[in-house]
Amino acid sequence: MTAPSPAAVKDTKSPPLASELLSGALMLTMQRPERMNSLSEEMLAALQAGFDAAAQNAEVRVIVLRSTGKAFCAGHDLKEMTAARAHADRGRAYYADVMNRCSELMQTIVRLPKPVIAVVEGLATAAGCQLVASCDLAIATDTATFCTPGVNIGLFCSTPMVALSRNVGRKQAMEMLLTGEVIDASTAKQFGLINRIVPKDYLEVVVRKYAETIASKSPLTLKIGKEAFYAQAEMPLAEAYAYCANVMVENMLARDAEEGINAFLQKRKPEWKGE
Template identity: 50%
Template sequence: MSELILRNDTGHVVRLVLNSPKNFNALSAEMIAALYTTLASVSAEEDVRAIIIAANGKAFCAGHDLKQMQAARANLDRGRAGFAALFDGCGQLMQLISSLPQPVIAEVQGVATAAGCQLVASCDLGVAAKAAKFGVNGIDIGLFCSTPAVALSRAIPRKAAFEMLVTGKFITATEAARLGLINRVVAAEKLEAEAMELAQQIATKLPSAIAMGKRGFYEQLAHETSEAYEAAEDTMCANMLLAETDEGISAFLEKRKPAWAS
């Protein structure tokens, strides 16, 4: 099996590439663990001053692995323990990003949806190709994106975030930049160079000042994020256990409309 995370070093910048294009770089339990471990390891290297998260394939990240989630329903608890572990692991990953001493830049070449949009929102900075799209469309299959909402609602205005969450609509890269979800929109052929240029600019600054400043930046924003994730994880688990959500995800995987009561 190919490596889930590829690493490329350029000077003081490390570019990490999500490498599971066949399932659209889904944040499966394995991908979450691989990205968490890699980020924690890379951030401990003294020479690293900036980190880029990019992806191979058409999608940046299509959220959690729905097939993996549905398989957990075969357990005696109907999957609750598995859902809880998945959402907790994802929440820990997102919180890790803001706790790293180095700025983390999302380099978004394609669609970023649900937990994939959460990943973009959790990064410190973002650069996207013009064709990139962003959404938290779990509601379309009966699952409100409660945990992605934690990061999204802290990255863009509240009403804009809530509209995305309750309608499932996608926004363009231009709209994402206007709302503050990302910093820059560039042509696809310039994306990697633009993200690297931003990272290299950061890498010229005093590392200790960047680390201290980043820590202080997030400390002054809010203190309730971990508590918000705990509550959101419980909500996501309860939502996953609904029969309608089971049907919604099954319908999505089977490429049909869900048989919901009108």
């Protein structure tokens, strides 16, 4: 019997990211449990492609990011990172490329014109914690844990710090970054890293409810709102009000706003056109 070629063996391997569209909700599932769904080159590319495609698909109203196995995401693939030290430049070019690609992925999630919900089961560590913080909403099981442990191995979690410090209080972010200690779901909720804690048996029901609720809204309104939220957050108060007042004016002139207000006054369900 002839042994299969390496390429043939690779082809039988399941893709790193599974995709399923359910009633306007795109379920993206990281499925490399044997590698703790780490952000390997393969996973980074798959996630980037998945989010880019979702941005262009009019049928997608909301994205749900989840995982298989015991970890949500273990951050960067340290085996790949270590192997790059054998390069002539000790890995400098490789590390710069990986960090840039990871940073672009996180910014893609923030810039995406559709809400992204992280569903966390198990551990979210380092860049995996960054991934959770970059999503618009996060739902976790009561056994989920979070940490930015780079300081423990001599590598401060500087890029995860960007997303973390924009989603939790400064002192809470520094606590996680300086100690590298694992926090439980309850503490993560207190810090503002996640929205809700759900028993595992009810996770699917709650996630579907969140997704269906968001998917039922006007896609144009969601796009306008998400873009404005992140833009105003970086502005001084007066500038933020001026910017958002203009956003409200333009939104009020949209057909979906006209339809939504009329439907409310007429006590009927609105019919969104996305315009």
